[in-house]
Amino acid sequence: MNRDYYESPKPGKIMQMLWKAAGSDAYILKRSTYNDQVKYACLGGIVAATGFMAALAGGYAVYTIFEPKGSALDNAVHFPTALMSLVFGIIWGLIIFNIDRFIVAATGKGDGTEAITWQEFTGSIPRIIMGLVIAITISKPMEIRMFKSEIDAELHQAQLEKRKQYEEATKVNYDDRFAIIEKDLNKIEEKRVDLIERIKKAEKDYSDQLNGKLPGTVPGKGRLSEALEKQVDKLELELDDFDAVNKAEMNRLLSEKLKLQNELAIELDKNEQVAGGLDGLLERIHLAHEVAGFWITFFITLLFVVIELTPIFFKMMLIKSPYDYMSDNVSELLKADEGIQIKYDYYKDKQGQERNLIINHKANKKVEEKMMLIKAQTELSDYIIEKWKEKEKEKINNNLDDYISEA
Structure with a gap:
């Protein structure tokens, strides 16, 4: 706006967008001083930056929650989850941006001095609480992204240890079932080995008798050699009968053992998936606190708290400027134009509180x-x-x- 004594700077489109982010009146700011224009542009910049950080934090948090679980060192990007996270991040950023815009726009200017009085502070407590919640919500996903490499290393080690524990527990659960099968197999095998040993001994006696190595016997064919040969044949028949009788039982036991081994392999694969399930948002936040320590995570959170609460305290510290007086003037003109009259501190209510009389x-x-x-x-x-x-x-x-x- 051109005046004889002052010409208001012409704002650019970016500055006007930042004014909107701060919830300020562009019509009045265009006619105000450059100092006012810059103050409210900076205020809007903080609100816009908070919304942008919220979009990043929300998108990364959703990706961490919904990405396929596995080894913490597997950094391959899952594009469907990334696309979903991108959409959610934009929506979440807009939600936080709108909430912050409302908080800043709804925060009054206090008494128009740099000092923050107790009354101003207590009046802003609800907005401060909302700002704290938003700041903490934004800071945690940003923390786990800052320390991602250290968290991945610790998480991978935790996954290996957890998988080992699960495998040991799973094998213990299957040991008793394997022991029963092995016991039955060993019984059959012991009897078969016993028959084979008897056959070997009988064959050796028969061979020694033929070669004259058996003491007290006449070498060569005779009654003794025929008896020994019959004994060998008999034992071999017993072995064949034993194998025939126990074949079905052996096959059944071996089949059960193989089936049990397959079940164990499946359970061990599940254990790998369960161990991979540690790769979640809560576990990463927990590890971030362990890796970075209390003070580092505290100051990171404090940084986001300061960024989030700066506009609230900034507005309480603002000294009244031409923008504020013009805004009050426009407000009074609008009320006058609509026939609204306010008599300030006109009466006291039952609690003794000064109340305004509003006449429409x-x-x-x-x-x-x-x-x-x-x-x-x-x-x-x-x-x-x-x-x-x-x-x-x-x-x-x-x-x-x-x-x-x-x-």
């Missing part, structure tokens, strides 16, 4: 007009009824017989 002149005028119209309509209706009664009386007087009926 246009509304009162409308009410009065309506009341007068209703009153006039009522008077006219009464007059019509009275005239109708007089007319009817005149008819009765002139034609009384028409209104009397004989019994």
Whole structure:
């Protein structure tokens, strides 16, 4: 706005967007000083930056929650989850941006001095609490992204240890079932080994007898050699019968063992998935606190708290400037134009609190007009009824017989 003594700078589109982010009135700021324009542009910049950080934090948090679980060192990007996280991050950023914009726009300027009085502070407590919650919500995903490499290393080690624990527990659960099968297999195997040993001994005795190595016997074919040969044949038949009788049982036990081994392999694979399930948002936040320590995470959170609460305290510390006076003036003009009158500290309520009297002149005028119209309509209706009664009386007087009926 051009004046003889001062020319208001022409704002650019970016500055006007930042004004909107701060919830300020662009119409008034265009006519205000450059100092006011810059103050509210900076205020809007903080709000916009908070929304941007919220979008990043929210998107990363959602990606961490919904990405396929596995080894912490597997950094391959899962594009469907990334796309979903991008959409959510934008929506979340806009939500936080809108909330911050409301908080800043709804925060008053206090008493117009740099000092923050106790009354100003207590009045802003609800907004400060909302700002703290938003700041903490934004800071945690940012923390786990800052320390991602250290967290991945610690998380991978934790996954290996957890997987080892699960594997040991799973194998213990299967040991008893394997032991029962092995016991039955060993019984059959012991009997078969015993038969084979007896066959070997009988064959050795038969061979030694033929070669004259058996003491007290005559070498060569004879009754003894025939008896020993028959014994060998008998034992071999017993072995064949034993194998035939126990074949089905052996196959059943081996089949159960193989089935149990397959079940164990499946359970061990599940354990790997369960260990991979540690790769979640809560575990990463917990590890971030362990890796970075209390003070580092505290100051990171404090940084986001300061960024989030700066606009609130900034507005309470603002000294009244031309923008504020012009804004008050426009507000008073609008109220006057609409016939609204405010008498400040006009009366005290039951608690002794000073209250303002608000008079809506246009509304009162409308009410009065309506009341007068209703009153006039009522008077006219009464007059019509009275005239109708007089007319009817005149008819009765002139034609009384028409209104009397004989019994």
